[in-house]
Amino acid sequence: MAIITLTTDFGTADGYVGAMKGVIARIARGRPVVVDLAHDIPPGDIAHAAWVVATATSEFPYGSIHIVVVDPGVGGARREIIVRANGRYYVGPDNGVFAYLAAGEAYAIENERFRAERVSRTFHGRDVFAPAAAAIASGDSPSTAGRKVDLVGRLPWGPREHQVGRIVHIDRFGNLISDLPEQEAGRAVLVAGQVLPLLGTYEEVAPGQLLAYIGSAGTVEIAVRDGRADRRLSLARGELVVPAPVDPAGGPYR
Amino acid sequence: MAIITLTTDFGTADGYVGAMKGVIARIARGRPVVVDLAHDIPPGDIAHAAWVVATATSEFPYGSIHIVVVDPGVGGARREIIVRANGRYYVGPDNGVFAYLAAGEAYAIENERFRAERVSRTFHGRDVFAPAAAAIASGDSPSTAGRKVDLVGRLPWGPREHQVGRIVHIDRFGNLISDLPEQEAGRAVLVAGQVLPLLGTYEEVAPGQLLAYIGSAGTVEIAVRDGRADRRLSLARGELVVPAPVDPAGGPYR
Amino acid sequence: MAIITLTTDFGTADGYVGAMKGVIARIARGRPVVVDLAHDIPPGDIAHAAWVVATATSEFPYGSIHIVVVDPGVGGARREIIVRANGRYYVGPDNGVFAYLAAGEAYAIENERFRAERVSRTFHGRDVFAPAAAAIASGDSPSTAGRKVDLVGRLPWGPREHQVGRIVHIDRFGNLISDLPEQEAGRAVLVAGQVLPLLGTYEEVAPGQLLAYIGSAGTVEIAVRDGRADRRLSLARGELVVPAPVDPAGGPYR
Numbered sequence: 001m002a003i004i005t006l007t008t009d010f011g012t013a014d015g016y017v018g019a020m021k022g023v024i025a026r027i028a029r030g031r032p033v034v035v036d037l038a039h040d041i042p043p044g045d046i047a048h049a050a051w052v053v054a055t056a057t058s059e060f061p062y063g064s065i066h067i068v069v070v071d072p073g074v075g076g077a078r079r080e081i082i083v084r085a086n087g088r089y090y091v092g093p094d095n096g097v098f099a100y101l102a103a104g105e106a107y108a109i110e111n112e113r114f115r116a117e118r119v120s121r122t123f124h125g126r127d128v129f130a131p132a133a134a135a136i137a138s139g140d141s142p143s144t145a146g147r148k149v150d151l152v153g154r155l156p157w158g159p160r161e162h163q164v165g166r167i168v169h170i171d172r173f174g175n176l177i178s179d180l181p182e183q184e185a186g187r188a189v190l191v192a193g194q195v196l197p198l199l200g201t202y203e204e205v206a207p208g209q210l211l212a213y214i215g216s217a218g219t220v221e222i223a224v225r226d227g228r229a230d231r232r233l234s235l236a237r238g239e240l241v242v243p244a245p246v247d248p249a250g251g252p253y254r
Numbered sequence: 255m256a257i258i259t260l261t262t263d264f265g266t267a268d269g270y271v272g273a274m275k276g277v278i279a280r281i282a283r284g285r286p287v288v289v290d291l292a293h294d295i296p297p298g299d300i301a302h303a304a305w306v307v308a309t310a311t312s313e314f315p316y317g318s319i320h321i322v323v324v325d326p327g328v329g330g331a332r333r334e335i336i337v338r339a340n341g342r343y344y345v346g347p348d349n350g351v352f353a354y355l356a357a358g359e360a361y362a363i364e365n366e367r368f369r370a371e372r373v374s375r376t377f378h379g380r381d382v383f384a385p386a387a388a389a390i391a392s393g394d395s396p397s398t399a400g401r402k403v404d405l406v407g408r409l410p411w412g413p414r415e416h417q418v419g420r421i422v423h424i425d426r427f428g429n430l431i432s433d434l435p436e437q438e439a440g441r442a443v444l445v446a447g448q449v450l451p452l453l454g455t456y457e458e459v460a461p462g463q464l465l466a467y468i469g470s471a472g473t474v475e476i477a478v479r480d481g482r483a484d485r486r487l488s489l490a491r492g493e494l495v496v497p498a499p500v501d502p503a504g505g506p507y508r
Numbered sequence: 509m510a511i512i513t514l515t516t517d518f519g520t521a522d523g524y525v526g527a528m529k530g531v532i533a534r535i536a537r538g539r540p541v542v543v544d545l546a547h548d549i550p551p552g553d554i555a556h557a558a559w560v561v562a563t564a565t566s567e568f569p570y571g572s573i574h575i576v577v578v579d580p581g582v583g584g585a586r587r588e589i590i591v592r593a594n595g596r597y598y599v600g601p602d603n604g605v606f607a608y609l610a611a612g613e614a615y616a617i618e619n620e621r622f623r624a625e626r627v628s629r630t631f632h633g634r635d636v637f638a639p640a641a642a643a644i645a646s647g648d649s650p651s652t653a654g655r656k657v658d659l660v661g662r663l664p665w666g667p668r669e670h671q672v673g674r675i676v677h678i679d680r681f682g683n684l685i686s687d688l689p690e691q692e693a694g695r696a697v698l699v700a701g702q703v704l705p706l707l708g709t710y711e712e713v714a715p716g717q718l719l720a721y722i723g724s725a726g727t728v729e730i731a732v733r734d735g736r737a738d739r740r741l742s743l744a745r746g747e748l749v750v751p752a753p754v755d756p757a758g759g760p761y762r
Binding site: 271329 | 568
């Protein structure tokens with residue numbers, strides 16, 4: 001049985017997510033299991049969606065199918081695509097939502113078996129992406145969806161350089177999540193002019209104190225114990241997080 | 255395998271949706287698939303629920319079962335019903351939530367096989383509607399639920415007249431959605447004293463500009479590119495949307 | 509087929525719930541059905557989670573597995589446990605989220621079959637609780653997870669005394685829900701200095717009026733018809749709700 005996940009900015013007050021589920025239930029063969037990943041992506045926030053998709057879908061089994069509909073340019077020039085990466089399938093607009101995936105093959109969704117008979121201008125989640133995912137779940141090969149294409153969607157920050165990270169996500173708890181991996185972080189990081197040692201748990205600092213640690217994605221995170229780091233530091237995504245210079249006296253930081 | 259969908263105003267912070275899912279898992283035979291449609295219907299907003307249910311459920315396969323619990327009058331005089339319409343089953347209170355469905359047959363939920371043994375006064379989602387849906391999923395015919403009845407629930411605006419539409423829904427993105435169908439809309443519409451041409455995509459206007467177009471329900475929608483039409487126009491639901499008078503000089507509008 | 513439910517404070521904007529679902533889909537044998545109970549528990553609100561879990565899970569069939577991740581002390585001293593109570597399994601931190609369950613057996617989650625190979629410090633939902641639930645769903649006995657332990661998690665209010673209730677939950681509609689059961693409540697209750705008779709339905713008072721009644725959990729609730737009791741009374745959880753003294757003249761209250 002195939003697994004199809006849904007990540008959208010549709011929220012849970014309208015019928016848009018429901019319509020997509022209805023399409024899949026109606027047309028997919030073999031009764032795929034449909035899984036809600038996240039529907040409260042901030043409206044139009046492509047970078048937020050990209051991080052959520054990359055970190056959550058890597059836990060799913062190989063062969064799983066992941067629809068992403070954060071698509072402020074729907075009906076415009078951006079292309080509708082299927083990406084095969086990490087042994088999984090990704091379906092959505094080529095606008096940057098797949099920026100954090102490992103390189104893979106991408107196909108335009110052109111073939112009529114991968115699209116509704118009549119495609120609206122404003123709801124490709126229902127009329128293109130759900131049918132395309134249903135086609136894959138039904139056994140159609142993504143390479144038959146259309147031409148092989150190059151991914152062109154980008155985020156405001158480019159691919160990462162060695163030992164240079166950025167805040168790439170701010171989560172519900174106000175934690176600032178960077179893309180600086182543990183292996184490059186050393187023992188302390190520099191962010192917004194402050195040096196923060198990398199600690200093990202929240203409980204190593206007093207309530208209300210800032211701390212940095214290796215988060216669940218394997219990258220540096222910045223938090224406030226029992227508080228919100230986003231309010232304390234007022235940092236936007238894109239801010240640099242780099243290993244802190246080593247104290248000449250030999251300490252890891254000061 | 256039967257499909258049961260859930261549309262409620264219970265939100266996702268309390269245990270009410272969970273309790274309904276528990277009841278279905280416990281009593282339905284044949285392991286129906288339970289699907290969340292929308293749980294953040296604004297509390298008590300019957301018209302909002304009615305539009306969500308009509309537009310989302312039409313995508314589901316025939317025979318699917320749709321529970322709707324937006325029920326501010328729970329425990330009062332409104333009747334609990336099952337509606338058979340469009341080849342699907344609808345279960346909920348007769349208070350207007352089914353106002354946009356095509357005419358069908360309705361049955362009161364009276365028979366004990368369709369209700370919990372003990373029915374609370376305030377939670378018919380758990381004690382009446384979930385058991386009734388589970389009964390249908392288990393193979394019981396809705397016509398054995400109770401007396402055949404007439405639907406009496408209404409919305410503040412009545413059934414639509416030819417070439418007269420109204421704003422009937424405001425979605426998460428602030429788009430104003432009318433019930434004026436494409437076939438009756440002509441080339442431009444008049445709303446709140448403004449004439450708006452019907453365009454094809456958001457990208458035909460500059461960011462921040464108002465536009466009208468045929469939305470995903472096949473009806474006229476009004477939006478602001480990269481903005482919110484609800485804030486721009488301050489229109490409530492119920493406002494008229496009608497075809498714009500044709501310019502005597504021959505233009506479609508001015 | 510096993511049922512696994514999820515109750516968290518992760519919200520529906522991040523990838524945390526999705527990652528847990530991915531882990532279960534990847535490692536559980538026998539394709540358990542995964543059910544969302546509630547993901548918008550207020551961040552870190554253990555008492556809120558405890559009430560939701562107790563009231564919703566009691567509707568599920570015996571043998572169902574319920575993961576609860578409201579875990580502000582993650583990575584700290586609180587223990588990760590499996591509780592067997594009411595014929596069901598509960599998986600989460602021992603911090604009070606299981607305070608309203610009937611007494612049962614508890615086991616520490618220590619065995620490697622019940623945990624991910626590498627456990628992060630901050631995301632035990634993904635690395636401990638999802639794997640433990642998947643192990644149970646795959647047929648492993650909870651008693652093989654680790655040592656039998658005593659539950660130590662508590663809420664700010666202790667176990668209830670006879671005829672003494674407290675406000676224990678405030679729901680989406682602003683209703684104040686107590687743990688005073690119907691059998692101990694008499695015909696009226698005293699709360700915040702006011703005597704409120706126990707009525708049958710909202711419609712027995714005028715719109716905007718306060719009322720008390722037996723709610724869907726079988727306990728006393730306080731509401732405002734077409735309004736919010738939490739705003740009217742400004743009561744916090746923990747406030748007493750007790751049977752009202754009987755009027756000496758013989759009336760149930762005055």
